[in-house]
Amino acid sequence: QLRSDIPVVEALKDGKVVGYVFLTSDFVTTTGYSGKPIHTMMGVDENAKVTGVRLVKHSEPIVLIGIPESKITEVTEKYAGLDLIAxxxxxxxxxxxxxxxxxxxxxxxxxxxxxRAGLKVARSLGLGGLEPELASSGPTKAMLMPSGDDIAVSDWQTLAGDGSIRSLRLDIGQVNTAFEEAGDPRAIKRPEKGAPEDTFIDMQMALVSAPEIGRTLLGDDEYANLTAWLDEGEQAILVVGRGRYSFKGSGYVRGGIFDRIQLIQGDTAVRFNDKQHKRIGKLAAEDAPSFTELDIFKVKADSGFDPTEPFRLQLLVQRAVGAIDKTFITFDLGYRIPDRYTEKLAVETAVASNPQIQSEVAVSDTSELSHLWKRVWLQKRVEVVVLIAALVILTGVFFFQMQVTRHERFTYWFRIGFLTFTLVGLGWYANGQLSVVNVLAFFSAVTTNFSWSAFLMDPLVFILWFSVAASLLFWGRGVYCGWLCPFGALQELTNKVARVFKIPQYAVPWGLHERLWPIKYMVFLGLFGLSLYSLEMAERYAEIEPFKTAIILKFQRGWPYILFVVVLLGAGLFIERFYCRYLCPLGAALAIPARLRMFDWLKRYKECGDPCQRCAKECMVQAIHPEGNINPNECLQCLHCQVLYQSATKCPVCIKKEAKRAKFRKQNLLDPIAPMPAGTGQPLVGTNPTPKPAT
Structure with a gap:
């Protein structure tokens, strides 16, 4: 039974209280990657030591990226024995x-x-000699001086000199040494490349909610925007950085949480999400150095943060130690605002803080359009240029498909080469695999807080989706599904290998084949409907897509997932593109709007289907109906039918035309009477008229 004064349950042994059990979410905000609380239950004994932790409930789409929940559970169980006094x-x-x-x-x-929850409970109950925190430590309390027109504007050098701006500078040598001291042999074997004195990161921080600091660094206009953005009691820090390491990373683009930095004050830790984040283009101070990252983070009023007390910004530095494994170390940037920015106010007698049940608060993001995505694009300019070049080439192939497909051998090897690029370069190297989860997330964003800047933060995915949108209007789903999907390329290339080894190919009877098509549409509609109820649940069931296992994680996953992929690829050895035909929810999602396509450039003869079935029999996904018409919802735009359309050795219509031409040429060479154009009395150019008989 819960105590009346604090939401904890007493743990008894032989009728004596030996500890307390509680949910962390009853005391602190536990918003995770999914935007929902992570509920953990923990126990603390009378000596302020953690006796155990259990993960109770969460909405984290852990399986979305292939992390077994057992790994998360294993980590939480290791907190048993944690000393809260330390x-x-x-x-x-x-x-x-x-x-x-x-x-x-x-x-x-x-x-x-x-x-944080453990410390709050321990202090509230006086466990291990810890005392309750007080709202203030005496009859006066410091606060920031209010803003006013008489606030002086300083410069960068002055602010850096008096401690208003604090910096953390790390070179490559320092970072490598720190990883060596951490003792992980995997990290030691993979040192950061470069000269030891080269800059790893130069990160600097300032409390810009202090008027003089804010006006100096941001300028009057941007500072006015800042004060309008902040609600009563909220503070803001400016964090700028340069060097090879980003203090933001890219995790917040997907999850909305900045996982490389957190603000720590006492036992209070503040994490920032994208709604507490605002980017600026430049610093107003003329003598300010140049930085590649300039970001403002809002500290909410209910966080317990006191801007007049010391705090630190903790930087998490990660290092890849395997295909998907990373190790981490932390560095701290300490900060204390100079006394000249504060003033003392009399306050009432301090009272003990009481734990409050916290809930998620949606904060409107009113920040201006970001310039940061431009810098991200510059950092990935090589990948961007390569992808755009590939898309330009592919677009040219589609615009001039009749000219390209005249050459059967060239078309075949071009397709093999492009699919190899899609699988190896776009898929395994760049992780450029789109997913139905992207579609579900897009609809969710449209109905909540849509932001173009979030989509622009991942250049390759943005370019791919832009190309998909354009190709849907022009030609349908086939451009992406047939040429740009890495898993589709994997299926097709493995089937090519199977054919080399004479593995028999099975043609699904048309009646059954046609009735299997709706499965993928039902899967997509099921996921879409589920996402309206719970996006997290829909993401879990989206594991019907094998993309993450085969492409993103490169088969570095649990055996059930690998077995699922192997079964699908195995089926594809006998039925080409088996998954694309019948199961792919992404293909179904693209096929629905593709019905709006503007062009139908795949040429057909009136003889196609009746009597000729050549294209229908050779179509790799059986997208051609027996009567000869091509189903645009199923067609993958491989262009093989266009190769056959112009083949003088395979297409019956072309064979007949070629036979007629040959017969005509033969007649012109053997017939002694040259044809005469009507009404001219003159022979056709290039012919020899029969000479008149001599008189």
């Missing part, structure tokens, strides 16, 4: 953070909630 003394950083690669946000949230 954590209180160290500000929550007395223990090592055990990160699961691919679930960084989730683990950081769980770690933070365990430490």
């Amino acid at each position: 954590e209180a003394a160290a500000g929550g950083s007395a223990h090592d953070l055990d990160i699961v690669s691919g679930a960084t946000v989730t683990i950081i949230v769980i770690d933070d909630s365990i430490v």
Whole structure:
């Protein structure tokens, strides 16, 4: 039974209280990657030591990226024995953070909630000698001086000199040394490349909600925007950076949470999400250095943050130690605002803080359009240029398909080469595999807080989706499904290998084949309907897509997922593009709007289907009906039918035409009487008229 004063349950042994059990979400905000709370239950004994932690409920789409839930559970169980007294003394950083690669946000949230909730309970109950925190430490309390027109504007050098701007500068040598001291042999074997003195990151921070600091660094107009953006009691820090390491990373683009930085003050940790984030284009101070990242983060009023007290910004530095594994170390950037920005106010007698049940608060994001995505595109300019070049080439092939498909051998090897690029370059190297989850997330974003800047933050995915949208209007789903889908390319290439080894190919009877088509549409509609109820649940069931296992994770996954992929690829050895034909929800999602396509450039003869069935029999996905018409919802635009359309050795119509031409040429060579154009009395050019007989 819960206590009346605090939401904990007493743990008894022989009738004596030996500890307390509670949910972390009853004391602190536990919003995870999914935007929903992560509920963990933990126990604390009378000596302020954690006796156990259990993951109770979460909405994290862990399986979406292939992380077994057992790994997350294993990490949470390791918190048994955590000493909260040591954590209180160290500000929550007395223990090592055990990160699961691919679930960084989730683990950081769980770690933070365990430490903060544990400390709140321990202090409230006086466990281990810890005392309750007070709202203030005396009859006066410091606060930031209010803004006004008489606030002086300084410069960068002055602010850096008096501590208003604090910096953390790390070179490559320092980072490599830190990983060596951490003792992970995998990380030691993979040092950061470059000279030891080269800059790894130069990160600087300032409290821009302080009027003088804010006006100096942001300028009057941007500072006015900032004050309008902040609600009463909220603060803001400016974080700028340069060097080879980004303090933001790219995880927030998908999950909305910045997983590389967090603000720590005492036992309070503040994580930032995309709704607490605002980007600026430049600094107003003329003597300010140049930075590649300039970002403002909002600290909400209910976070417990006091801008007049010392705090630190913790930077998480990661290093890849395998195909999907990473290891991490942290560095701290300390900050204390100079006293000249604060003033003392009399306050009432301090009262003990009481735990409050916290809920998620939706904060409207009113930030301006970001310039950051331009810098991200510049950082990935090589990949962007290569992808755009590939799309230009592919577009040219479709615009001039009749000229290209005249050459059967060239068309075949061009397709093999392009599919290889799609699989190896676009898929396994660049992770450019689209998913039905993208479609579901897009619809969710449209109905909630749509932001173009979030989509622009991933250049390759944005370009691919833009090309898909254009190709749907021009030609239908086949351009992506037939040429740009890495898993589709994997299926087709493995089938080509199967044919080399004479593995028999099975043609599904048309009646059965046609009735199997709707399966993928039902799968998509089921996922779409489920996403309206719960996007997280829909993401879990979207595992019917094998893309993550085969392409994103490169088969580095549990055996059930690998077995599923092997079964699909195995079926594809006998029935080409088996998954694309009958199961793919992404293909179904693209086929529905593709009915609006404007062009139908695949040429047919009136003899196609009756009597000729050559194209229908050779179509790799059996998208041609027995009567000869092509089903645009199923066609993958491989252009093989256009090769046959012009083949003088395979197409009966072309064979007949060629026979007529040959007969005509033969007659012209053997007939002694040359044809005469009507009404001219003159022979055709290039012929020899029969000479008149002599008189």
